[in-house]
Amino acid sequence: MELVILRIHGEACNAMLSVCGAIRQIKTIYVFDEDIDIHDERQVEGAMGTRPFGKGGEMIHTRCAAKVFCGLARYQTLEQALEASPLFYSHLVEAVGSTDAREVAAALEDLRNQGKLGRDRDGCYHLAQATPGTTGIVGELCHDPNYGI
Numbered sequence: 001m002e003l004v005i006l007r008i009h010g011e012a013c014n015a016m017l018s019v020c021g022a023i024r025q026i027k028t029i030y031v032f033d034e035d036i037d038i039h040d041e042r043q044v045e046g047a048m049g050t051r052p053f054g055k056g057g058e059m060i061h062t063r064c065a066a067k068v069f070c071g072l073a074r075y076q077t078l079e080q081a082l083e084a085s086p087l088f089y090s091h092l093v094e095a096v097g098s099t100d101a102r103e104v105a106a107a108l109e110d111l112r113n114q115g116k117l118g119r120d121r122d123g124c125y126h127l128a129q130a131t132p133g134t135t136g137i138v139g140e141l142c143h144d145p146n147y148g149i
Contacts, residue, residue: 073097078107079127086124086138
């Protein structure tokens with residue numbers, strides 16, 4: 001690894017293009033601001049993770065949160081919910097009144113192992129005949145452009 005210090009606006013882009021044009025084996029080039037010590041792994045990882053392209057020195061802090069499920073259960077079991085209608089996973093969680101969805105995942109796995117679980121092309125779960133241990137396909141799937149017309 002060679003350290004090159006660039007000081008003029010646009011110089012980094014010119015340097016990258018020159019290196020790529022001169023050495024065809026190069027697959028990746030990283031350019032860091034002068035405040036990053038490239039010999040310090042933490043600083044490099046921090047810069048890669050917090051300085052998205054085109055954002056300059058702006059550091060974006062976001063915090064994701066899982067959906068909070070609340071409300072009364074409409075069904076006692078997952079199988080009862082699916083007998084009523086096909087449902088997406090989050091709707092299944094709400095239908096049985098789950099707070100963290102672990103029991104929903106376990107119940108789906110039980111139905112899968114019994115050969116009673118299917119999914120349609122939109123991702124809704126159905127009660128359907130399937131080979132035990134697999135999730136069956138319900139209805140037509142979307143056209144795969146890799147298989148021609």
